[in-house]
Amino acid sequence: MELTKEEEAALKGERGETLQLAFRILVATGEATDAEKLVPIEWAHVSGVNYNTIGDAGEEFLSNLSKNAKVKVKTTVNPMGYDIDNVSNYNLDEQFIKKQESIRNSYEKIGVTPSFSCIPYEIFDIPNNGTQVSFAETNAAIYVNSINHLKTNKESAFSALASALTGKSPYSDLRKNLDSPNLTIRMKLENPNELDLGMLGFFAGKIADSSVRISGVNDMDRRSCKSLCGGMGTSGRCGKFILEKEDNHSEKVDFDKKEMQKVYDELNTIDSSDLITLGSPQLGLEELSDLSMMLKGKSFKKRCMIFCPRAIQNQARKLGYIKELDHAGCEILSDCCTCLTPLIDKKDIDGVTTNSIKGAYYLKNSNGVDVNLKSLSKIIHEETK
Amino acid sequence: MTLKIIVKGKAKGKIMKSNNPINFLGAVDKKTGIIRDNKHDMFQKSLKGSILVFPHGIGSSVGAYTIYSLKSHNSAPAAMICTKADLSVVSGCALADIPLLIVTQDKYDSLKDGKEITVDTYSEKIL
Numbered sequence: 001m002e003l004t005k006e007e008e009a010a011l012k013g014e015r016g017e018t019l020q021l022a023f024r025i026l027v028a029t030g031e032a033t034d035a036e037k038l039v040p041i042e043w044a045h046v047s048g049v050n051y052n053t054i055g056d057a058g059e060e061f062l063s064n065l066s067k068n069a070k071v072k073v074k075t076t077v078n079p080m081g082y083d084i085d086n087v088s089n090y091n092l093d094e095q096f097i098k099k100q101e102s103i104r105n106s107y108e109k110i111g112v113t114p115s116f117s118c119i120p121y122e123i124f125d126i127p128n129n130g131t132q133v134s135f136a137e138t139n140a141a142i143y144v145n146s147i148n149h150l151k152t153n154k155e156s157a158f159s160a161l162a163s164a165l166t167g168k169s170p171y172s173d174l175r176k177n178l179d180s181p182n183l184t185i186r187m188k189l190e191n192p193n194e195l196d197l198g199m200l201g202f203f204a205g206k207i208a209d210s211s212v213r214i215s216g217v218n219d220m221d222r223r224s225c226k227s228l229c230g231g232m233g234t235s236g237r238c239g240k241f242i243l244e245k246e247d248n249h250s251e252k253v254d255f256d257k258k259e260m261q262k263v264y265d266e267l268n269t270i271d272s273s274d275l276i277t278l279g280s281p282q283l284g285l286e287e288l289s290d291l292s293m294m295l296k297g298k299s300f301k302k303r304c305m306i307f308c309p310r311a312i313q314n315q316a317r318k319l320g321y322i323k324e325l326d327h328a329g330c331e332i333l334s335d336c337c338t339c340l341t342p343l344i345d346k347k348d349i350d351g352v353t354t355n356s357i358k359g360a361y362y363l364k365n366s367n368g369v370d371v372n373l374k375s376l377s378k379i380i381h382e383e384t385k
Numbered sequence: 386m387t388l389k390i391i392v393k394g395k396a397k398g399k400i401m402k403s404n405n406p407i408n409f410l411g412a413v414d415k416k417t418g419i420i421r422d423n424k425h426d427m428f429q430k431s432l433k434g435s436i437l438v439f440p441h442g443i444g445s446s447v448g449a450y451t452i453y454s455l456k457s458h459n460s461a462p463a464a465m466i467c468t469k470a471d472l473s474v475v476s477g478c479a480l481a482d483i484p485l486l487i488v489t490q491d492k493y494d495s496l497k498d499g500k501e502i503t504v505d506t507y508s509e510k511i512l
Binding site: 024027029031032047050054055056057058060136137138141153154155156158159160205233235236237266339340361362365366 | 411
C-alpha cells in the first residue's frame with residue numbers, strides 16, 4: 001500500500017503513539033484487503049462501547065487512549081450496557097456501572113457524539129451518495145452501503161476507531177464502484193415478514209463474500225430491511241447487498257422453505273419464554289409508531305423490553321407513542337440494546353422471545369439464554385391480552 | 386506467493402485447525418479463550434498458545450476487542466492463519482501483536498491439525 005509522506009511519518013511514530021497505533025491498524029487492514037492507498041472519510045461510527053463486550057482489557061485500552069487522543073471527523077458510537085435512567089431497576093453490580101461509566105468518559109474525552117445507538121442511519125442526516133464513511137457495527141455498515149449509497153468497509157471496532165482518529169480508511173473493494181457480486185441468492189418465499197428476511201440475511205452472510213446480490217425481494221419496509229442487515233452482519237463477512245433481478249453471470253443459490261427451516265432450527269432453541277425483547281437493531285421512530293398502533297388497548301402477558309436510541313425515545317414521547325407502550329407494560333430502554341446486554345441474566349431468565357436474528361445469536365452464545373423466535377405480528381397476537 | 390503477511394512476528398505452537406469461520410464476540414470467551422458456541426467444531430477447546438488456523442472471522446465488529454482481551458489475559462493464540470481477511474481479526478491481531486498470515490487454499494489444506502510448527506514472518510516461512 002502506498003502511503004503519503006505524512007502517513008509514513010505517523011506510522012513511524014513521529015506524530016505520537018496514538019497516531020502510530022491508528023496507522024498500524026489502517027496499514028494492516030489495508031494490506032489484508034489489497035487496498036492501494038488510504039482515502040479520507042467524513043464520518044466514523046465506532047463499536048466497542050458496552051463493557052459487557054470489551055471487558056477490562058477494552059476499558060483500560062480506552063482509558064489510556066483518551067489521555068491524548070482526539071477524533072478528527074464526526075464520530076458516533078454504538079450502544080453501551082444500560083440506560084442510566086432505569087439501571088437501578090435491573091440487578092446490575094456497581095463494578096459494572098463503574099467500568100461502563102469509565103468507558104463512556106473515555107469516548108466523550110476523545111470527542112465522540114454520545115449517540116449510543118446501533119442505527120446511526122436513522123438518527124443523523126445522511127451525506128450525499130458515494131460519501132466515504134467508516135462504520136463498525138455490522139448492521140449499520142451493511143445498511144448504509146446497501147440502502148443509503150454510502151461507502152464503507154465492514155469495519156471492525158479498531159479499524160473504525162483508527163479512522164475516527166486519522167480521518168482515513170483503506171481504499172478496499174467495498175469503497176470502490178465494483179457492484180458485481182459473484183453470488184445471487186434467489187429468495188423463493190413470498191410475502192416474507194421481518195423474521196423471514198432476518199433469516200435470509202443470516203443465510204446469505206454465511207455463504208457470500210464481501211457483497212451479494214439478492215433477487216426475489218422487492219419492497220422491504222424499514223423493519224424488514226434492518227432485520228436483514230442484522231442477520232447478515234452476524235453470520236458472515238459480507239458488507240453489502242444489492243436487490244436486483246437475477247444476473248446470468250453469477251452463481252445462484254436458492255433460499256427456500258427448507259433452507260429457512262435450517263436457520264430457524266439453528267437459532268430457535270426453546271418454545272417458551274419469560275421475557276420478550278424488541279430491538280437489535282434498536283427500533284426507530286416508524287417502528288415505535290407502528291408498535292403503539294398495534295398495541296392499542298392491549299397489554300403484554302410477560303415482560304417486554306424495547307430498545308431504541310435516546311433521540312428517538314424523546315421524539316416518540318412527544319408524539320404520544322411512549323404513553324401507549326407504557327400502557328402495554330413495555331420497559332423502554334435507550335443507549336443500550338439486546339446484543340450482549342448485561343440486563344438479561346441466565347440466572348433469572350430461561351428463555352427470551354424475539355424477532356431479531358442478530359439478538360437471537362448473541363443471546364444464545366453470549367448470554368447463554370435460550371431463544372424463541374417469532375415475528376412481531378405473532379408476538380403481538382400470542383403474547384398480549 | 387502462497388502467503389501474505391498481515392501482522393509480523395515469530396511464533397511456535399501446535400496447529401489448531403477448524404474449517405468453520407469464527408465469530409470472536411459470540412463464540413469465544415474473552416478471558417479464557419475457550420470456544421463456547423456449541424455448534425462450532427472447536428466447542429470447549431481453548432485457543433491459548435495455539436497456531437489458530439481457520440478460514441476467516443465473521444460477525445461482530447467488536448470481535449477485535451475479544452482478540453485484544455485474549456492477549457491481555459494471556460489466552461490468545463500464538464499466531465493465526467486464515468484464507469481470507471476479516472477486518473475484526475486483522476485489526477485485533479494488529480493491536481494485540483499476534484502474527485497473522487493469509488494463505489492460499491492449497492497452503493491452508495496442507496496445514497494439519499495438531500502439528501507443531503513455527504511461523505516466522507521475517508523469513509516468510511511456515512516450518
